[in-house]
Amino acid sequence: MTATMIKEFRLPDLGEGLTESEILSWKVAVGDTVTLNQVIAEVETAKAVVELPSPFAGVVAELHEQPGTVVEVGKPIVSFEVDDAGSSNGGGAPVAVKESAGTGSAGDRAAVETSANGAAAPADGVGSPAKREPNLVGYGAVVEHSGRPTRRARVQVQNVKAAAPEAPATADPVVPRQAEAENSERPRSTPPVRKLARDLGVDLELVPGTGPGGLITREDVQNYSGTPEAPAEARGSAAQGERETRTPIKGVRKFTAAAMVQSAFTAPHVTEFLTVDVTATMELLARLKGNKAFEGYKLTPLTIAAKAVLVALRNNPSLNSRWDEANQEIVQFSYVNLGIAAATPRGLTVPNIKDADRLTLRELSTALTELTDTARAGKTSPSELSGGTISITNIGVFGIDAGTPILNPGEAAIVALGAVRKAPWVVNDELAVRQVMSLSLSFDHRLVDGEQGSRFLADLGSILADPAIVMTMI
Structure with missing residues (x-):
């Protein structure tokens, strides 16, 4: 046996x-x-x-x-x-x-x-x-x-x-085994009751237990908080006629909130704006979509803008760095892990494309498609959410022109892409209808001087205004 x-x-x-x-x-x-x-x-x-x-x-x-x-x-x-x-x-x-x-x-x-x-x-x-x-x-x-x-x-x-100590001859059938093994520092309760207490903001240390052996029950938590027990089908949402809905702050939302607060109150943010005539970029995009070499690839303004960011970083490496507070050092990256802000059903995430600076335009297009599909499916891995060096947020997809994006913690810069709109524009001293986009750049002023940030934004704008200018930058 x-x-x-x-x-x-x-x-x-x-x-x-x-x-x-x-x-x-x-x-x-x-x-x-x-x-x-x-x-x-x-x-x-x-x-x-x-x-x-x-x-x-x-x-x-x-x-x-x-x-x-x-x-x-x-x-x-x-x-x-x-x-x-x-x-x-x-x-x-x-x-x-x-x-x-x-x-x-x-x-x-x-x-x-x-x-x-x-x-x-x-x-x-x-x-x-x-x-x-x-x-x-x-x-x-x-x-x-x-x-x-x-x-x-x-x-x-x-x-x-x-x-x-010897285990008692009979065990309390209501209490799971792990609760029996918990030490005296943790009140005796079941996992669902502990979750309920967290949702209601109740400290179980203060709740007297009325269950067998002093077990804290769901009713104990409800009575202590003064909140009546909601029907099972109404829990987690507003009951009919109520004017408020309370949702526990947890998971991705909790992490994002903590990260944004940390970033906003740690790194001194500076935001600059630039509106660019991107007609030439949109024409290039149309030509590429009709090119057999790009057949089957998903090309968008974000694809071209991401490539432009990677090229602009070559002449402005200070935006691809990190402030190491613990060691009092500035860490300069020789690679680019490009973060892309993605709105998902569970909240905002910023997965990144590893070594994006080494990818061709077609490879970058594939990586962006996989990244967004994975994020929307909620299958982004922890490794894809860590190690970013600079990020892009595409607020233009929501019809927004400009904003003041908050840095992803640990990164020196983030670029916000506005919506592409037709607008009157002066071309060769004459008024014409052109396609324009607003760029917003937030950077950490500890790492990036105003001149460096401005030069990067100007280079990015030049590439999007005239993609052929890339030939002078590489």
């Missing part, structure tokens, strides 16, 4: 030091048999929706959190019953998060092993600081071992067993 053990999977850091994620849905149920790397859940970080693959092959023993619950990194989310021989990746290649290429540190506790009867059993190499447990997005330092716990590890486990 093959021995089995329980392996606990903890929520990993899905990139960029994110501290929490919301469980959107489970793709498995208790009792389901799963294979290695099978998608078991869909979670939303502050940046993107990510599919979590299973780091083990076995049977789902317990789902620790319910959909809609915001879980802190390092907290257990699911337990598996696996063969004692080990059904994880066994120290092989790292398990990759689908749609995510970021690196994270789910802590050395991404996967924790316990014996089938609930007693702690050390994972390979427990007690050795040189060994780190595998997590979803990478591995720490790995050392060879025999697979048998060291004497130190066995002593640690024995001490844990000796110190742990």
Whole structure:
């Protein structure tokens, strides 16, 4: 008979030091048999929706959190019953998060092993600081071992067993197992109740629990907040006749708000404007669309403007830099990761095209199409949302002419493209109807002097007014 053990999977850091994620849905149920790397859940970080693959092959023993619950990194989310021989990746290649290429540190506790009867059993190499447990997005330092716990590890486990109190003969059926294991610093409640408390702004430390064993119930939170329980179908939206709708600030919206506040009050913004006759650019765009070499490619004013930004940066590199406050250094980038602001159903995101300066116009067109399609589908990965060096926001698609865009945190500049409109324009001392566009450039005045910002904006305007001028810049 093959021995089995329980392996606990903890929520990993899905990139960029994110501290929490919301469980959107489970793709498995208790009792389901799963294979290695099978998608078991869909979670939303502050940046993107990510599919979590299973780091083990076995049977789902317990789902620790319910959909809609915001879980802190390092907290257990699911337990598996696996063969004692080990059904994880066994120290092989790292398990990759689908749609995510970021690196994270789910802590050395991404996967924790316990014996089938609930007693702690050390994972390979427990007690050795040189060994780190595998997590979803990478591995720490790995050392060879025999697979048998060291004497130190066995002593640690024995001490844990000796110190742990005996479990009661009967368990409270209302309280999930993870709630029973929580320490005294966290009030006893279920995940849905904790979510309700967060939504209502209630501190559970102040709420007296009336449930079994002092458990805080949904009614306790409602009574404390003075908010009556809404019917299930009305939760999360305004009931008929109400004059307000309250939506929890979380996920992408929460991250974007925090990032914009940080940027606005950290980097001294300066915004300059330039209105340009882009008739020649629009004529070039029409010719390219009719060219067989560009057949099947999606070409828009944004495509040409993005290429123009990349060319203008060659003579104005200060706009492609970062202020490193911690090290008191200015970081000058020799590459361009071009961010494109994208409006999605869950809020504003700014994914970026890596090494965009190395792409041809056709390659840039493909990258822009893939970026926008992925963003609208909510599948942008954390790695695509980090590492940008300069950004573009295309407000012209909303019929807006100009604005004062806020810098994406960590970047020195952002360009806003206005709508292309027909307008009277002086050409060779005569009035003519031309296609014009307004450009708005915001930059960090710590990194970019007024002259540098003005020269970049003038170069960008010159390219869009006369695309042939590019021949003098490259």
